[in-house]
Amino acid sequence: MNLPNKLTTFRVILIPFFVVFMLVDVTAYDKWIALAVFIIASLTDLLDGHIARKYNLVTNFGKFMDPLADKLLVCSALICLVALSRIPAWIVIVIIAREFIISGFRLVASDNGVVIAASYWGKFKTTFQMVMICLMIADLEALGLVTQIVMWAALLLTVISLVDYLVKNKDVMKESGK
Numbered sequence: 001m002n003l004p005n006k007l008t009t010f011r012v013i014l015i016p017f018f019v020v021f022m023l024v025d026v027t028a029y030d031k032w033i034a035l036a037v038f039i040i041a042s043l044t045d046l047l048d049g050h051i052a053r054k055y056n057l058v059t060n061f062g063k064f065m066d067p068l069a070d071k072l073l074v075c076s077a078l079i080c081l082v083a084l085s086r087i088p089a090w091i092v093i094v095i096i097a098r099e100f101i102i103s104g105f106r107l108v109a110s111d112n113g114v115v116i117a118a119s120y121w122g123k124f125k126t127t128f129q130m131v132m133i134c135l136m137i138a139d140l141e142a143l144g145l146v147t148q149i150v151m152w153a154a155l156l157l158t159v160i161s162l163v164d165y166l167v168k169n170k171d172v173m174k175e176s177g178k
Contacts, residue, residue: 121161
């Protein structure tokens with residue numbers, strides 16, 4: 001269990017704490033604690049990948065758990081935000097559907113010996129989703145317009161990144177049908 005894998009595991013452990021502070025009235029500072037937990041969890045994602053690549057600590061556990069931890073964190077946050085009526089459910093469905101489609105696509109590619117690397121569109125999508133989630137957790141009236149703009153940008157980037165993956169990797173599906 002190297003440091004990147006410990007960070008990934010820590011991110012998964014943080015998710016229930018995040019959800020509790022998002023949905024249960026524990027203190028007067030719940031949303032700020034939830035925001036801090038979400039930011040810490042998000043930063044572990046940046047850190048674990050950087051450390052794994054820099055020090056050649058990439059493991060099968062990390063390859064499997066890192067993207068799973070990311071999806072669990074983002075999906076948990078989005079579902080909590082739907083429960084709090086801060087984001088429309090249909091937008092969350094589009095975002096989560098994209099994640100399932102890409103995960104399935106990567107699984108098929110992997111079976112064919114093809115590794116699909118993350119694209120710039122995917123990285124932009126992730127950045128906008130994380131910023132959107134942070135803004136929605138904070139739920140500051142003064143940033144309402146900014147939050148809406150970031151939400152629509154995140155949705156647009158979600159769709160663009162999906163189309164980009166499918167177009168660039170369409171041969172993967174053709175090969176799997178042989």
